[in-house]
Amino acid sequence: MKDPYSVLGVSSDASMEEVTAAYRKLARKYHPDINPDDVTAEEKMRQINAAYEQIKTGETGGVNYEQADGSYGPQREYGSSRGSYQGDDPYGGFNFDFEDIFGSFFGGGDPYVQAEMYMSRGQYQYAGQILSQINNRDARWYYLCARANAGAGNQVSALNYANEAVRMEPANRQYQQLLEQFKSGNYTYQNAGRQSGYNMENMGSSFLSIMLMQLFCCFCCRLF
């Protein structure tokens, strides 16, 4: 794998601020959402994301950062060394001895099985911690991460991983069903909205109509 610092165009002793500034400069240049005509944009963005992730988490090997979906490294969701703020795990103040999980609870067997068992007990944080230690990120890994994230209320990541699992194994019914489950929350919401008399098509407004609405609101908020 190419040296992450050279991918971002910074020296290896660059500060984190310099690295971040370089990352943002490259994102501005290569992000596919603002470069829709550039067919190479997506692949470039993946490499940039992977390089940034590698520098940020300070790891140099053992994990394949070339994530197929190009999103930010998954191991950061689960309160790994950099994922915590103010000493609090993003999942709510957990501090536990990692040895305990692998050792005493489920006999140190297959981590996928362990993760499934924690999820069946609603312990998504433990499941996430186990998954973040796995290096081989196959479709099942993405599927389990999607469930763990969903259970922990991380909707963006959950949908991202579910999409990726289906993308990697489109014929897998289980993965399709998970994606359907996420969508079903949408169906429930839309049905409920319709029952209350709302047209649930066309959510959102054009930029122009929002500007007009906000202008109108300056005057009309006093209409009440």
Place this chain on the structure above:
Amino acid sequence: MFGTIMIQRKTLSKESNVRYGESYCGLCHTLLEDYGAVGQRTLTYDMTFLSILLGGIYNLPEEKGKEKCTVHPFKTHKYIVNEAAGYAADMNIFLTYYQALDDWNDDKNKSAFKKSKDLKPFLTDIRTKWPRQTKAVEEGLKTLGKMEADNELNPDLPTNCFGKILGEVFAWRDDDYRDILFKMGEGLGKFIYLLDAVNDFKEDLKKQRYNPLVAQMHMDYQMVLTAILSEVTDVLDKIHVYKDKDIIENVLYAGIWQTYIKD
């Protein structure tokens, strides 16, 4: 932060539009009474929604009045004040202070600076009255600031952080409704934060500003936003709402989407 939790007037009945307006004026009246003209200027739709939601869930008695005011100087208009209006006003001031501070820090906006200076003297009393909520706001915003400084690219971390802030704000009292209201506020907070990130994404990319979504690709954000909102409506469906349920539903099924920029 503000301006997302609003009604969609055209799909709300005339009577409910009027009722919403009177509640809005009621919050304005309370802000003026408790915080003067400075406070009155912080009036938001979002905290109006909170006062209506709390009124509907707790079946709060209402005080009705009529007055002329600086904005309607010639015609008296009706207003409605319920017991939650004072709380909504306090939260309004507290949150507006931090939003003004944020605007000042981001854009060096001078009027934002003045606003924060004018509101600062009120904070101590609000902290004393509502220690749990104000602590959650201050600590949560501090964490959010740190995430921004660290260029946190896991979008769920700042989204959920802001969700927890608004969750505590919605949970008015430490009673049986606390968890329900927390869950509603949390969902709305997550929605607002993510919506802002989605709406600002291209601008932030171009201006090389922080946006938590930079590393995401091919995401159907409407689906995620809907999933978040469906958790709020699921909670609403399970509780008894004594009044203004139609206003609340109007916000959650229509009004709240109005600021979502569709490409």
